[in-house]
Amino acid sequence: MDFSIKPLDTRTGLAGAKTGCAVVGVFENKKLSDEARALDAGGAITAVLKSGDISGKAGTTLLLRNLDGVGAERVLLVGFGPDEPVSDKNFNAGVQAMAKALSTLGGGDAILALPLERLKERDPAWGARAAVLALRDNAYRFDALKSKKEAPNGGVKRVIVAGDAAVKQAVAQAVALANGMDLTRDLGNLPGNVCTPTYLAETAKRLAKEFGLGVEVLDRKQIEALKMGSFLSVTRGTDEPPKFIVLKHMGGKAKEAPVVLVGKGITFDTGGISLKPGAAMDEMKYDMCGAGSVLGTFRAIAEMGLKLNVIGVIPTCENMPSGRATKPGDIVTSMSGQTIEILNTDAEGRLILCDALTYTERFKPAAVVDIATLTGACITALGHHNTGLFTRHDEAHDALADELLAAGKQTGDTAWRMPIEDSYQEQLKSNFADMANIGGPPAGSITAACFLERYTRAYTWAHLDIAGTAWKSGAAKGATGRPVPLLTAFLMNRAQGGNGRR
Structure with a gap:
């Protein structure tokens, strides 16, 4: 059209x-x-x-x-x-x-x-x-x-x-946003035997070539050299090679601190040894929608020529059961040096994200937002209308939360802020490691965010749990393209120096 x-x-x-x-x-x-x-x-x-x-x-x-x-x-x-x-x-x-x-x-x-x-x-x-x-x-x-x-x-x-110059610019921006959302939806709707970690990496390379972006794709040996033991624990049971994708849109000033988007890229999630039930397991192809939303957002802002430095970080792999797969009770060492007792291998998204969040420190970011289909508990809490937004409670993080919430209201791609408090961290205690990877059924989406928070204390950070908003089930089954509108508006507002309603 x-x-x-x-x-x-x-x-x-x-x-x-x-x-x-x-x-x-x-x-x-x-x-x-x-x-x-x-x-x-x-x-x-x-x-x-x-x-x-x-x-x-x-x-x-x-x-x-x-x-x-x-x-x-x-x-x-x-x-x-x-x-x-x-x-x-x-x-x-x-x-x-x-x-x-x-x-x-x-x-x-x-x-x-x-x-x-x-x-x-x-x-x-x-x-x-x-x-x-x-x-x-x-x-x-x-x-x-x-x-x-x-x-x-x-x-x-x-x-x-029918309209003036302001409407003309808005239409061009909307077309770019729609192109980004279509990419995110296409990636989500592709089956796991097509949309593999390698496929996501090739998609990032194509975007980089088309729009002049920077791109780097790390393979298993490079991931091992970085000592990302938590990320690697998730990919042990699969034959598909993991990838660690870094995409750069450097449209701002040369020394301006970038905004970093970190997207969970589990291209298929069986649960690993903690195997999921068979019913609706096909929808676990959507477990890479965090990664897909980062790629779609980059597609949109690159077409717009957004004057802002933005870096995308995507850890991507499959979570499969096999004789090599990580077992409940195994203890792994993350890139940060913190040790993790894996009590449930189906809580794998946080295991790949924590190493990606540690890697992100090297960019000295202005802000970091991770995007993940992280917990079914978030669907229980918020349904399919609002994305869950989690961040610390202080002046800098409150300001970041306000920006993201405003971008959601601006676009209709809404989010709702959830708490992160030290009292929830108690649920992640382990007798044998620095932390467990799950905190039990109570407040499951909050304890997942608390786990990630432990790896983000070097910068201003927010977490978006899109488990309830990234795709639809039933007769309308398919990826929604969310939260590309929210993320794109957030970045556009940053580039313009504000976060007001328009």
Whole structure:
């Protein structure tokens, strides 16, 4: 789908625009947006509102054809709710319904003339981004491994957004973000026999080549030389070689401290010797969605040319059972020198992340955010709506948490802050090592974060547990692309020197 920006002709306006479809908003109580009023010279839109053919309720649509005095072949009316500043929820419902309607039309192009000036606490750029993302989300398909591809539905292929220079920039940013989300979703949806650690490494290399990024991929011998005993303990039971990926987008000043994103990359998680139940184990291909979100975020910020130094660190391997696999009760030494008693081999994400977090110290980062499908306990706590956000409680970490929470609200890719307190650290005590890798069932997502926190005391850090938000199950099974919007907005806000709502 191609997107462009076009200011309306000052002489003929929207009514004179030649297009396959003009999209305008209407409201409840039979009220028209300014853009809809511009197409209502013959009274046809007023008539259908009065007749009740469309209620104006958020998410309703009605297609009209051949209106008198209108250059567009079709006019799509989209409901945005009450006639007042349009809420995020109502605007998103409207543009999602718009995207579905446009995907079935015969016309090849459309002009979006949406009520961007009537958004509640949002600017037109935010609305333009939301519209583009809704269209791209509706267009996403994953049929790469099907012998017979899904037949295209036709629909609009070229979209013009009516707006100014700020809207033009927003549309370009939204396209870059959608491209990053599509990459993250593709990586998550690929099966474990395709999306291996080597495949993730090759994906990072392709991104580096396409966008001029720095990249380094460490293999087993180099990982061993770094004494990442915790990471290596997870990969002992598999034939697939582990990889440690470092990706660099150095768009900021030469000596500016980077933001580092650390993504968990378990490309398939059987649980190891602590074997998972067979039901729904196929979804453990999504255990690399932290790594996928880092790669997708880099895809987005590289296309944007973001003026910020960002480094991605991805430890990636499989967690498999075999005669060589790590056993419950084994003790390993992490890169930091701290020893870990592995009581459950299915708590493996923290074992690869802790060495990656120690490695990250060398970059002297401004901030570090790790992203991981870490705990089922986070789903129990927060469901599938909010990502779990964990960080220490002090001024610097509170500020980082506020930035991430604001980015989530800005994009609708929301997070909820959870506690980290010393009292929870008690659950990680071991009689035989410096710590255990699990703290028992109570507060499982918090003790997992507490484990990671022990490896991050050299810098400002936050942890995002995306176990409940990275993919969907059931009939809608598939990767969501989250939290790429949150991470991208967080980095964009940092580059612009702020974290406000837009």
